[in-house]
Amino acid sequence: MKAKRIIAWVGIVLLVGMYIVTLITGMMHGEKADTWFKMSIACTIALPVLLYGYNLIIRIVKKEREKNEFTDHVEK
Numbered sequence: 136m137k138a139k140r141i142i143a144w145v146g147i148v149l150l151v152g153m154y155i156v157t158l159i160t161g162m163m164h165g166e167k168a169d170t171w172f173k174m175s176i177a178c179t180i181a182l183p184v185l186l187y188g189y190n191l192i193i194r195i196v197k198k199e200r201e202k203n204e205f206t207d208h209v210e211k
Contacts, residue, residue, distance in 0.1 A: 138193055146186045153179050 157175040160168050 139190060142186055142189060142193075146182065149182055150179065153182070 153175050157172065157179065160171040160175055163171075
């Protein structure tokens with residue numbers, strides 16, 4: 136449960152940071168502003184997907200670990 140909370144807080148901080156970067160780069164008029172804006176939008180979409188996948192992997196590994204512990208206790 137602790138890993139999920141840490142992942143959630145990291146995700147929140149990163150998303151807020153990316154929203155701020157997106158807002159700032161959206162208002163800039165430099166030659167690299169368009170590239171930064173596109174990268175920030177892409178990361179805003181990709182980060183939650185990656186964090187969801189990471190949480191899914193944690194859940195699957197945890198179920199497998201609990202299943203193995205259960206079968207170890209039953210065999211003894």
